[in-house]
Amino acid sequence: MVLYNGLIKLEYNPATDILETSMPDASHFTLPEVRLCLDVIISHIRNYHISKALFDSRHTQLDMGENEDEYKAMAAQFGKELMGTHIRKIARLSLTDKNREEQGKKLQQTTKQAIDIRTFYDYSEAIQWLEKE
16 A cells, blocks of 8 residues: 655555655755655654565665765664664665665664664565565
8 A cells, every 4th residue: 555655655565564665866856855755754654653664775866965964964863763663674675886885784783773674686585584574
């Protein structure tokens, strides 16, 4: 079922308790728009008590430029907010982009005590991992 369809799309399967979303392409959005996308994700995870999520960042471009510190702070804040939800497992779909992988690793470090986060390059593998209890 589609929970949200705006700047990003959130799809939720209650049978598996998995939320799927494509992470926002920050190159097309302003900082406030990226923050709004992250806030939408957090609010839906909280409101639906979601415990598993698939974040697809395969098509996300991130050119932080002069806003690098703001993006890093936003990513750290997103990680902290995730820890205040019911989320316990996150699968990240990613391409082999070293810069983006560094950002993903920082999110993992921020949340590693409370949330199991793994990076996948294949959608089916990610879903299978999320579906395992």
